[in-house]
Amino acid sequence: MPATVRRETAQGLPTPTPKRSFCDNVLAVNHNTSAGTRKGLIVQMFTMQPIGFVKSPYQNRNDVPRGLGAKHDAEGVLEILPEFEPGLMDIEGFSHLFVIWVFDRSGGCELLASPPSDNRQHGVFATRSPMRPNPIGLTVVELMRRAGPRLHVRGIDMLEGTPILDIKPYLSSIAPELLRRGWLAEAEARSAQ
């Protein structure tokens, strides 16, 4: 059976102490597996590999438009590694794609985020902050054309060289009248006053 992922199962980790940051979980698994004191605690980790890299006009974070009204219409290329090119068959029939990628330069995580679109803090899972427990990014792009293993797309908000983990077809939308957008809608309303 081909293996797509390596699963690290660490049994017998020490009981977490309150002062230990959640951000240390991964390192604790890696460093303390031989110091286990708590039986039965199993932490399963998942190791991901890049399937390609983003060609982007943005070299660093400050280049990416952010905040209320930021437009994401930059063009770029999803360069898929040659060994994965067969996986792109028929992708050119889709107008939009989900791209799942890694914030490989985010440097840490914070459970409360301060988005550029608001002057208040919000839970990281209610934001698109790069400083997440797992530094995974998600972007919807418009597929303009495919040239072999290169997908020319519009709507890039990743940095040059960003590792891509997965691409999926965008199949359906939630109707706008059904959407509630919480703090973001409130921040937009305040900004418009």
Add this chain to the structure above:
Amino acid sequence: MPATVRRETAQGLPTPTPKRSFCDNVLAVNHNTSAGTRKGLIVQMFTMQPIGFVKSPYQNRNDVPRGLGAKHDAEGVLEILPEFEPGLMDIEGFSHLFVIWVFDRSGGCELLASPPSDNRQHGVFATRSPMRPNPIGLTVVELMRRAGPRLHVRGIDMLEGTPILDIKPYLSSIAPELLRRGWLAEAEARSAQ
């Protein structure tokens, strides 16, 4: 600096041979780092940890509705681990969420997928097949209510116990008139004849 992710950098990996499956990449990195013969080849891996687990009515793959016209209105719970609960602050203001999760029982990967909605093969990145190079799932759910670290949602298509990697707010939709849905639209048209 808190560490959110462990990065495994394997330098000096052996040159891949054509007959080696792309699915073996991860194992190659793990097993051959001391046997490097090719200088300068760097493979960066990313290790992800669950932030919680899905409570689902589906115990195994055959329980999940699949194929053309499959409805995904099952209710379930995203049970977030206690240490990540502060990251949910203000999430209740959003009607819909992206859930990024792991196909932890998918068993392998194939670059050409045979979706249940079609009798033809398509590239895995043009499908939602679970057998992906990185076994990452993406589901849009409707958030019904939050009870502490538990998000009660509608639209579950994951199995019971599925590890969750990330949650993000659903902020905007692509207008239906702008969407092209490739082979899926064609399969639907053939099915309706």
